[in-house]
Amino acid sequence: xxxxxxxxxxxxxxxxxxxxxxxxxxxxxxxxxxxxxxLQEDEEITALVKSREPENYKLIAEIVDHTKEHYHEPLSxxxxxxxxxxxxxxxxxxLEYQPAIGLxxxxxxxxxxxxxxxxxxxxxVILYYGIYKFVGKFGAGVLVDFIEKNIFEKNINPxxxxxxTSIIPWHLLRELFVGEYGMITLxxxxxxALIFPIVTTFFIAFAIIEDTGYLPRLALxxxxxxxxxxxxxxxxxxxxxGLGCSTMATMVTRTLPTKRERIIATILLALAIPCSAxxxxxxxxxxxxxxxxxxxxxxxxLVFLFIGFLSSKVLPGDSPSFYMEIPxxxxxxxxxxFIKTYSRVKWYFAEIFPMFILASIMIWIGQLTxxxxxxxRVLEYPVRWIGLxxxxxxxxxxxxxxxxxxxxxxxxIKEAGLFSTNQLVVACVTLTLFLPCIAQFLMNVKERGWxxxxxxxxxxxxxxxxxxxxxxxxxxxxxxxx
Amino acid sequence: MKCSLCGFVFKEDQAxxxxxxxPLMKGCKLLKxxxxxxxxxxxxxxxxxxxxxxEFVMTDLNVNQSGKICRINTSDRKKLNKIxxxxxxxxxxxxxxxxxxxxxxxxxxxxxxxxxxxxECILLGRSL
Numbered sequence: 001x002x003x004x005x006x007x008x009x010x011x012x013x014x015x016x017x018x019x020x021x022x023x024x025x026x027x028x029x030x031x032x033x034x035x036x037x038x039l040q041e042d043e044e045i046t047a048l049v050k051s052r053e054p055e056n057y058k059l060i061a062e063i064v065d066h067t068k069e070h071y072h073e074p075l076s077x078x079x080x081x082x083x084x085x086x087x088x089x090x091x092x093x094x095l096e097y098q099p100a101i102g103l104x105x106x107x108x109x110x111x112x113x114x115x116x117x118x119x120x121x122x123x124x125v126i127l128y129y130g131i132y133k134f135v136g137k138f139g140a141g142v143l144v145d146f147i148e149k150n151i152f153e154k155n156i157n158p159x160x161x162x163x164x165t166s167i168i169p170w171h172l173l174r175e176l177f178v179g180e181y182g183m184i185t186l187x188x189x190x191x192x193a194l195i196f197p198i199v200t201t202f203f204i205a206f207a208i209i210e211d212t213g214y215l216p217r218l219a220l221x222x223x224x225x226x227x228x229x230x231x232x233x234x235x236x237x238x239x240x241x242g243l244g245c246s247t248m249a250t251m252v253t254r255t256l257p258t259k260r261e262r263i264i265a266t267i268l269l270a271l272a273i274p275c276s277a278x279x280x281x282x283x284x285x286x287x288x289x290x291x292x293x294x295x296x297x298x299x300x301x302l303v304f305l306f307i308g309f310l311s312s313k314v315l316p317g318d319s320p321s322f323y324m325e326i327p328x329x330x331x332x333x334x335x336x337x338f339i340k341t342y343s344r345v346k347w348y349f350a351e352i353f354p355m356f357i358l359a360s361i362m363i364w365i366g367q368l369t370x371x372x373x374x375x376x377r378v379l380e381y382p383v384r385w386i387g388l389x390x391x392x393x394x395x396x397x398x399x400x401x402x403x404x405x406x407x408x409x410x411x412x413i414k415e416a417g418l419f420s421t422n423q424l425v426v427a428c429v430t431l432t433l434f435l436p437c438i439a440q441f442l443m444n445v446k447e448r449g450w451x452x453x454x455x456x457x458x459x460x461x462x463x464x465x466x467x468x469x470x471x472x473x474x475x476x477x478x479x480x481x482x
Numbered sequence: 483m484k485c486s487l488c489g490f491v492f493k494e495d496q497a498x499x500x501x502x503x504x505p506l507m508k509g510c511k512l513l514k515x516x517x518x519x520x521x522x523x524x525x526x527x528x529x530x531x532x533x534x535x536x537e538f539v540m541t542d543l544n545v546n547q548s549g550k551i552c553r554i555n556t557s558d559r560k561k562l563n564k565i566x567x568x569x570x571x572x573x574x575x576x577x578x579x580x581x582x583x584x585x586x587x588x589x590x591x592x593x594x595x596x597x598x599x600x601x602e603c604i605l606l607g608r609s610l
Contacts, residue, residue: 074559080566084573114595116583220584220595233584233595321600323564326586326593 012078015039015067022060025052038064040076106329113217114326123218130205131243132283139201140280141287148193160184176364187360190408191353198280200345202244207340211332215240216324223322229305230264230312231256232322238265242273245348247440249273250447260317266448267311270436271460272304281407282428285414292425292482299429303467355439363398372397386468387476388427389418395427400435407431421482422475430468435460483513483525484537490517491537491555491605494524517557540576540604541585548577549606556603568594570604 019038020031027034027048037045038060050057064075071078103111112118161178168174178185209215215237223233235256242249246269253265274282286293312319366372379393391413399406410427413419419427435457436444445453474480484491497513504510512521543549551572556562570576570589579586579593585601587594 074562077554077562077566081571081573084569084571088573111579114580114584114586119583216595220586222583223595223597224583227597232597321561321564322584322595322597323568323600324595325568326595 011067011070012039012075012082015063018063019060022056022063023049023053024056027052036079039067040079041074110217110326110329113214113329114220116221119217119221123221126209126214130209131202131279134205135198135201135276136280136283139198140284143197143201144194144280144284147197148189152189152193157185157189172368175367176361179364181360181363181367183357183360183364186363187356191349191356194281194408195277195352195356196345196349198277199244199348200341202276202280203341203344203348204337206241206244207337207344208332209240210340211330211336213327213329216326219322219324220326225305227319227322228312229268229308230315230319231261231308232320234322234324235261235265238269239273242269242275243279244276246270246273246275246436247351247443248348250440250443253447258317258320260315261320263315263448263452264308264311266444266452267456267459268304268308270440270444270456271307271433271463272300274300274432275437278407278432281411282432285407285411285424285428289421289424289482292421292428295425295482296428296432299467299471300432303433307463351439355437359398359438382465382468385472386426386430386465387472388423389413391418392427396431396434399431400438400441406434422472422480425482426468426472426475429471430464433460433464433467435464485515485518485520486522487520488515488518490515490557491539491553492516493539493602537605537607539602540578540587540606541581541598541601543576543578543606545578545580548575550575551604552607553605554603555605561600561603565600565603568592568596570594576604576606 016032016035016039019035023031023034034045034049038049041064049060053060068075113122157178164174164178168177175182177183180186218240219233219236221233222236226232226235235253237255238249238252241252249269250266253262253269256262256265282296283293286296363372366375375397376393379396380390383390383393383396392410395406395409395413397406398409407428410419410424410431414424435441441453441457444456447453448456483494492515494513496516501507501510501514511523513524514521537552540549540551551570551574553572554562554565554570556565568589569592570587574589577588579588584595584597587596587601
């Protein structure tokens with residue numbers, strides 16, 4: 001019920017009329033709307049009116065204060081109540097609604113998905129088929145094999161080698177294009193044969209999951225766990241996207257409401273969330289050893305929770321609250337999935353393809369000047385401490401240029417038969433935790449500022465080798481040989 | 483219970499938090515309102531029994547039960563704005579769909595997931 005003013009009439013309406021009559025400038029929207037926003041203490045509009053109504057602003061502010069005094073609750077609350085009353089009045093006259101008897105199939109399915117008893121098995125099934133089977137086995141296995149072996153190794157590489165040998169007589173310059181780390185034989189090959197199929201299959205899976213409306217359900221399912229690490233269920237979206245491309249996901253952390261959540265999410269994305277390219281290569285690296293895969297997943301998961309928990313204790317700020325609309329489940333439209341995948345893959349390629357070429361060039365320069373040999377020498381020490389062959393240092397150095405570049409490097413070492421299974425697991429864990437790629441590092445700096453961006457990277461550099469060292473020590477102390 | 487000074491509704495175990503490091507806490511039976519700090523003795527059992535008709539927190543609802551919202555009980559503007567944004571306002575009827583792992587409520591034609599902290603701010607009236 002509107003509160004009555006002494007003279008009869010409603011104080012909210014009277015104040016609105018008064019404000020409206022005092023507004024002189026043109027705002028592009030009605031005076032009443034401006035008045036309502038002023039009464040709700042909208043900061044932007046208040047500042048705007050203050051600058052445009054130098055004479056009347058004082059009077060307006062007085063009216064707002066006077067109105068506020070009449071109510072116990074904030075005016076925004078009172079106005080919302082009025083709006084709701086009005087909406088209900090209109091709806092009562094216009095809408096006839098018959099409540100459905102029983103639950104629809106869609107609703108039943110939704111209930112199964114959000115109950116913890118049945119929801120978690122469903123989540124595991126989705127992860128198994130959506131990520132492991134589709135992205136890991138099909139994308140990173142079947143498709144990569146086909147493009148790599150049938151297209152590149154059989155047709156493109158020999159042809160390109162031949163062409164460049166005949167065009168460029170100088171060995172050094174030729175190395176830039178077709179050598180071991182050449183722009184075409186390494187840069188283009190990695191981008192097209194390794195990354196393209198993995199990222200595309202991931203984005204297809206993500207678009208399907210997104211369009212069904214499963215993500216909000218996942219968010220509410222996981223909210224309690226995420227609260228322990230200083231995040232809310234809302235953070236599940238950047239985290240799942242991080243399994244696709246952590247650089248893109250770091251940008252998406254903007255959707256999180258507080259700075260504290262954004263920093264925690266950035267740390268976790270940089271540290272413990274492998275991107276699809278890296279995930280694909282690691283899944284295929286560990287394909288032969290299911291125990292190794294479990295240990296890798298366990299250690300990375302543990303680090304994720306532990307570091308999240310620690311940072312939620314260390315970083316100042318209140319623990320956040322979680323609320324989210326749960327839209328009805330829908331069958332995804334094929335065309336939408338296609339368009340989404342297409343535009344994301346296009347965006348991704350436009351971003352990363354130059355990075356691959358740049359990385360190839362930098363590796364070439366680094367090798368030419370001997371700078372890389374120094375870096376690799378330095379990296380050989382920590383690599384030795386975690387019990388890996390010296391050659392793995394190269395993979396770690398490249399890991400900074402692209403995360404999957406590094407994993408791809410491990411792949412080559414594994415193919416050459418230089419790893420025992422123990423070493424393989426240690427290497428995969430360390431590389432997953434190891435520094436984010438250049439693109440993500442730049443994104444961290446851009447989103448979080450220089451200090452935080454660099455601090456996160458330094459922490460990760462030491463922490464990843466520490467975990468690798470710990471894991472290797474545990475293996476050797478317990479005498480485990482996988 | 484309801485603070486007799488400011489009208490804030492809180493649970494008895496919430497009251498302890500307001501006492502902080504008070505050295506007299508041991509053996510002190512008074513309950514301190516977390517909102518205004520006013521101290522009152524706890525309600526006797528018979529009074530609680532009589533009050534069954536009054537307001538209660540949404541988290542006390544059983545799954546699949548409905549209730550009419552009578553008040554949003556928070557002094558935190560940010561929380562209030564979040565709750566209002568979902569259209570959770572006095573006069574609306576809510577149905578609790580699930581309590582664990584998160585609270586899920588149906589309001590009008592929409593469903594929302596909210597955490598315990600927000601759910602505790604929503605007060606319902608017993609008689610529908």
